[in-house]
Amino acid sequence: MYILRELILEPLQKALFDIGIDGNSWEKMLGPSREKSQGDLSLPCFAFAKQLGKSPNEIAEILSSSISGEFGVSSNGGYLNFAADPFWLANKVLFGDVERSNKSVLIEHTSANPNGPFHVGRARNAILGDTLVRLNRLHGNDVRAEYYVDDMGKQVGVLAWALSNLSEEQVNKILDIQEGLSGKWSNKKDHIIVRYYQAAQILRKDSLDSNIEEEIGKLVHASEHGDDEVLKKFEEAYKPVLEGMLETLLRLGITFDTFTKESKFVVDGTVSSLMEDFESLEIHGVAENGAHFLDLGKRGLKGKTEFYYRRGDGSSLYATRDVAYHMWKWKQSDNLINILGEDHKLQSRQVSLTLNEFGYNTPEVMFYAFIKLPEGKMSTRKGHVVFMDDLLEEAHAQAASVVKNLRTDLSQEEIDFIAEAVGVSAVRYNIIKVSPDKGFTFRWEEALSFEGESAPFIMYSHTRACSISKRVSRSVGNFEIGEIHKSIYELFRAMAAFHDKLDLSVSENKPHIFALYLLELATAYNAFYRDCHVTRDGQVNEFYYAISEKAREMLRDGMNGIGVIPLESM
RNA sequence: GGACACGUGGCCCAGCUGGAUAAGGCGGUGGCCUCCUAAGCCACAGAUCGCGGGUUCGAAUCCUGCCGUGUCCGCCA
Numbered sequence: 001m002y003i004l005r006e007l008i009l010e011p012l013q014k015a016l017f018d019i020g021i022d023g024n025s026w027e028k029m030l031g032p033s034r035e036k037s038q039g040d041l042s043l044p045c046f047a048f049a050k051q052l053g054k055s056p057n058e059i060a061e062i063l064s065s066s067i068s069g070e071f072g073v074s075s076n077g078g079y080l081n082f083a084a085d086p087f088w089l090a091n092k093v094l095f096g097d098v099e100r101s102n103k104s105v106l107i108e109h110t111s112a113n114p115n116g117p118f119h120v121g122r123a124r125n126a127i128l129g130d131t132l133v134r135l136n137r138l139h140g141n142d143v144r145a146e147y148y149v150d151d152m153g154k155q156v157g158v159l160a161w162a163l164s165n166l167s168e169e170q171v172n173k174i175l176d177i178q179e180g181l182s183g184k185w186s187n188k189k190d191h192i193i194v195r196y197y198q199a200a201q202i203l204r205k206d207s208l209d210s211n212i213e214e215e216i217g218k219l220v221h222a223s224e225h226g227d228d229e230v231l232k233k234f235e236e237a238y239k240p241v242l243e244g245m246l247e248t249l250l251r252l253g254i255t256f257d258t259f260t261k262e263s264k265f266v267v268d269g270t271v272s273s274l275m276e277d278f279e280s281l282e283i284h285g286v287a288e289n290g291a292h293f294l295d296l297g298k299r300g301l302k303g304k305t306e307f308y309y310r311r312g313d314g315s316s317l318y319a320t321r322d323v324a325y326h327m328w329k330w331k332q333s334d335n336l337i338n339i340l341g342e343d344h345k346l347q348s349r350q351v352s353l354t355l356n357e358f359g360y361n362t363p364e365v366m367f368y369a370f371i372k373l374p375e376g377k378m379s380t381r382k383g384h385v386v387f388m389d390d391l392l393e394e395a396h397a398q399a400a401s402v403v404k405n406l407r408t409d410l411s412q413e414e415i416d417f418i419a420e421a422v423g424v425s426a427v428r429y430n431i432i433k434v435s436p437d438k439g440f441t442f443r444w445e446e447a448l449s450f451e452g453e454s455a456p457f458i459m460y461s462h463t464r465a466c467s468i469s470k471r472v473s474r475s476v477g478n479f480e481i482g483e484i485h486k487s488i489y490e491l492f493r494a495m496a497a498f499h500d501k502l503d504l505s506v507s508e509n510k511p512h513i514f515a516l517y518l519l520e521l522a523t524a525y526n527a528f529y530r531d532c533h534v535t536r537d538g539q540v541n542e543f544y545y546a547i548s549e550k551a552r553e554m555l556r557d558g559m560n561g562i563g564v565i566p567l568e569s570m
Numbered sequence: 571g572g573a574c575a576c577g578u579g580g581c582c583c584a585g586c587u588g589g590a591u592a593a594g595g596c597g598g599u600g601g602c603c604u605c606c607u608a609a610g611c612c613a614c615a616g617a618u619c620g621c622g623g624g625u626u627c628g629a630a631u632c633c634u635g636c637c638g639u640g641u642c643c644g645c646c647a
Contacts, residue, residue, distance in 0.1 A: 034590060044589045046627055056627085077590055113647070153647055291645045303573045304643050311645045318647045342641050345574060369575070369640070377640095402609070422609085434583065437575065439640055446582070446596085453583080453595045456609050468606050516584065519594080526610065535606055548606090570609075 001040045001493070002500050003092055004084050005030065008041065008071060015067045019059070021048055039072065039081035040493065046078055086484040089492045094481075094550055098499045100140030101506070106333035107133050110249070110256075111148040113155045114242035116194030117185070118249070118388040120431075120442055121371045121378045127431045128368055129339040130254040131511040131562050138561035139506045144333065147256045148325060149242070151234055152223035152263045153318060154216070155197075160230075160237035161216045162200035163193070174199040185389055190244025193237075198380065224315040226266040248388050252424055253563050265324040271316045274324050278309060281357055287312070299353045307350045319347055323354050326363060330355075336363035337509060341370065342437075366509040369439035386442060388427075395423030398448045399456075403570070421565040422456055428563045429455035432511045453519055455564045461522035461529075462559065465552035466568040468534050468545070476549050479542035487524075487531040488547060494524035498554055502561070511562065518558045525551050 009027075016026060026043065033042040045059040052059060056078030064075040072083035109129020112122050133145045150156065162171075175195060185191035203212055222230040249255070265271045275292070278284055283295045289312035297305030309320040329336050340348055345367060352362040371378065378385050400419035403410065410418075430447050434440055450456040484492075497517065505514035528551070534544040556566040 028587075029589080031589085034585095034592090036593095038590080042590085044628090046589070049627070079590060150647070155647060287645075289645080293645085301573095306645095308645050313645085315645090317645070342575065344642090346642055347647090349574095367575085372640085399609095406607085406609070438583080439576070440582080443582090449596075451596090451609055454609085457595095460607080460609050464607065464610085471606060512584085516594085523594090529606075530611060533606060569607085 001032070001084060001496050002503075003096070003496060004040050004071065004082060007069065007088075008067075008082050011067050011069050012043070012063075015063050018066065019062060020052060033081060036493075038076060038079070039074065039083035041082040043080040043082075044078065045080055084493065084496070086489050086492070087481060089489070089496060090481045090484060093492045093495045094546060101503075102140050102142065103335055104142045104144075104333045105136050105335040105337060106144045106146055106329055107136070107337045107339070108146045108148055108329070109133070109339035110254075111150065112245065113150045114238040114245060115155050115159050115197045116241065116380070117188070117190040118245055119378055119380070119385045120388055120391055120447075123248075123252075123388045124368055124371055124431055125339050125341065126249055126254050127252065127428050127563070128366065128436055128511060130249075130252075131428070131432050131515075132337065132339065132366065132506075132509060134561050134563055135502065135506050135511060135514055138557060139502055141506070144257045145255070146329075147259045149238075149259050149261045151238060151261045152220075152231065152266070154220050156234045156238050157216050157220040157223060158200045158204070159193070159197045159241070160234050161212070161219060162196035163237050164233070165215075166196055166199055171195050171199040174202050184393065185387075188244050188247070188389065189240040190242075190248075191387075191389070193241045193244075194380075201381075221313070221315065223263065224266065226263065228267075231263050231267070248392075251392055252388070252428060253565070260325070260328075262318075262321050262325070265321050265328070266316065270324045270328070271321055274327075275310050275316060275320065277358070283357070290314075294354060294357070296350060296353050299357070301349065301353060303346075307354065309354075319350055322347070322351050326351060326355055327358070327360060329363070330360055336361075338363055338365045340365055340367055342367045343370075364509060366436055368436035372439065372441045374441055374443065391427055391447060392423060394444070395427050395448055396420055397423075399423045399426070399450065402450060418567060418570050421567050422450065422459065422570065425455035425459060425559075425564040426450060429458075429515065432515045432562060435510065435512050453516075456570070458518050458522045458555065458559060458564060459567055459570060461525045462552065462555040462566050463568060463570050464529050465525065465548050465555065468548050469552060470568070471535055472540055472545060476546045477540075477542050479546050482541075482543040485532055487527040491524040491528045491547065491551060494521045495551060495554055497521075498558065514558070515562050518555070518562065518564075521551070521555060521558065525555065 012030070013024070029047065030041060030043045033039045045056040045063070048059050049056050057075070060075035060078055060080045063080045064073045067073050070088045071085050074081045074083070107129060109132070110126040112118070112125070118126070130145070133143050136143045175198060181192055181195060204216070219230055223234055278292065278294065281294060283298045285293050285295055285306070287293065291308055291312045292310035293306040293308045295305055296307050307319070309317060309323070311317065326336070338348070348365055356362060373384050373386065375384050396419050399422035400415055403415050403418050403422070407415070426449070427447060430449070433453060498521070501514050501517040505511060528547065532541075532544050534541055534548050559566040
């Protein structure tokens with residue numbers, strides 16, 4: 001609780017000084033109480049024992065009796081505990097103001113190759129990234145959400161080749177499908193076009209016809225040299241796919257401010273001039289066939305230390321363009337955050353070390369582990385894949401059936417509206433509630449869980465507050481802070497943590513911290529709802545109403561911060 | 571083989587800039603709707619924090635060895 005910390009720091013320092021503890025090395029030991037029942041902040045006194053020749057117990061006792069202020073102090077088992085005064089806390093929570101951050105931040109996320117629909121694994125990036133965007137905005141930062149479009153190189157090359165060389169019939173035959181794409185997504189462009197890509201991949205692998213590889217190679221080569229016509233052809237190929245992908249993201253509430261094409265840096269010449277600059281570096285080297293690299297082993301990289309940035313034929317590589325891209329990004333914003341899969345760790349390190357070499361800073365990176373399926377790795381080819389579009393449909397359907405059971409008063413249209421919000425929120429929440437560096441196995445029953453640690457749990461608390469708001473249907477009147485019931489005190493403590501958790505979540509790039517916090521806030525609200533009725537026999541308790549309204553706003557803001565939709569009724 | 575992650579009750583997961591009896595959820599058992607939406611609430615049961623060493627007044631947390639899982643080690647993206 002940061003507000004409490006500010007309050008006690010001075011008296012605590014004085015008390016410590018009086019017993020012979022100088023300096024402020026103890027400040028980092030002052031942390032949140034492990035035991036909630038003991039207080040909000042605790043100072044373990046074990047470290048002072050030797051210096052003072054007293055037991056930690058004694059020290060804590062002495063300190064507790066010498067400190068006083070608008071807070072509770074106590075000692076227990078060698079710990080000095082501080083608890084927020086209920087009345088003080090009520091004032092802070094109901095009337096306090098918080099300082100907001102206002103940094104400029106550029107967050108690059110998703111940036112998926114535009115060659116096919118999102119499966120849940122690929123979508124983890126987009127959901128984590130968008131949540132970080134939202135949390136930064138909630139925190140007050142000026143955020144730009146950016147998608148780096150991979151519009152050149154092999155993947156798009158294969159796609160473009162397939163679209164201009166394969167017919168619908170050929171694709172179906174190669175993929176061994178009789179009647180072509182059927183079902184729900186037969187009109188969605190990413191699902192349609194990915195089949196051409198898949199067919200081409202099979203041809204490349206199985207066919208003895210080496211012309212295919214040669215033709216694709218020519219296209220890729222041309223794109224890497226900035227050939228206008230080829231790049232245009234590539235764009236025609238990937239654009240509809242990307243549109244289909246963005247449609248899925250839009251359904252998840254994910255949008256971008258800017259799209260930057262990889263080819264930009266080839267076409268405008270920055271990549272080739274950058275490659276010339278590389279040659280002046282001390283760690284620069286040239287391989288036998290004329291390929292160029294930097295020896296990053298000299299900068300602490302372990303394992304394979306050569307970072308190749310230029311092929312023997314003089315063309316650039318993906319990572320080279322990524323360096324150029326990052327130099328450009330540093331001109332757009334003072335703070336860069338990238339969201340990347342753990343498979344990009346080495347590549348990201350190479351880019352960062354190279355940037356450092358030119359005097360640029362290292363961007364912040366949030367790495368996330370992959371989502372597996374019970375049957376193993378996600379693989380489109382083996383049919384081990386869960387498309388985000390399918391997951392969202394299923395989530396909607398399940399939510400609709402729950403709503404239908406619970407609410408017989410609603411029209412089909414209202415049911416659909418609620419089901420969509422619940423479905424999307426639940427899907428997002430199940431991905432962001434776990435730490436990004438934890439790989440997890442996708443299970444339908446968990447992804448579609450609407451109780452316990454889930455988005456609907458939080459949404460439900462919020463609708464309760466909305467329901468009260470609707471019932472009273474006016475703003476909060478004059479009130480005095482009344483008796484502070486245990487549940488109210490706990491709710492205040494939870495509310496006071498809002499900005500602490502938001503700040504932590506944003507500064508550490510860990511969305512799950514704030515996502516899990518909202519669960520605590522909702523739980524605390526539920527206890528308040530149970531114990532303290534705002535309206536009773538037609539009378540409104542203004543103090544309670546003020547608390548409920550404040551909590552409602554916090555829940556709403558917090559939910560928006562993680563992309564969970566704050567419905568007013570469900 | 572090397573590098574980097576991860577390993578916490580039957581299952582999922584928080585805690586890991588060292589601090590008090592390891593926090594939640596699912597599942598299990600038992601209870602709560604004449605009272606602002608029961609997608610809720612309450613109670614109970616359930617943990618050698620992968621294994622072995624070390625550092626420390628104190629280790630789930632730091633160091634080290636081993637085991638297991640994942641990712642990477644392309645002049646691919």
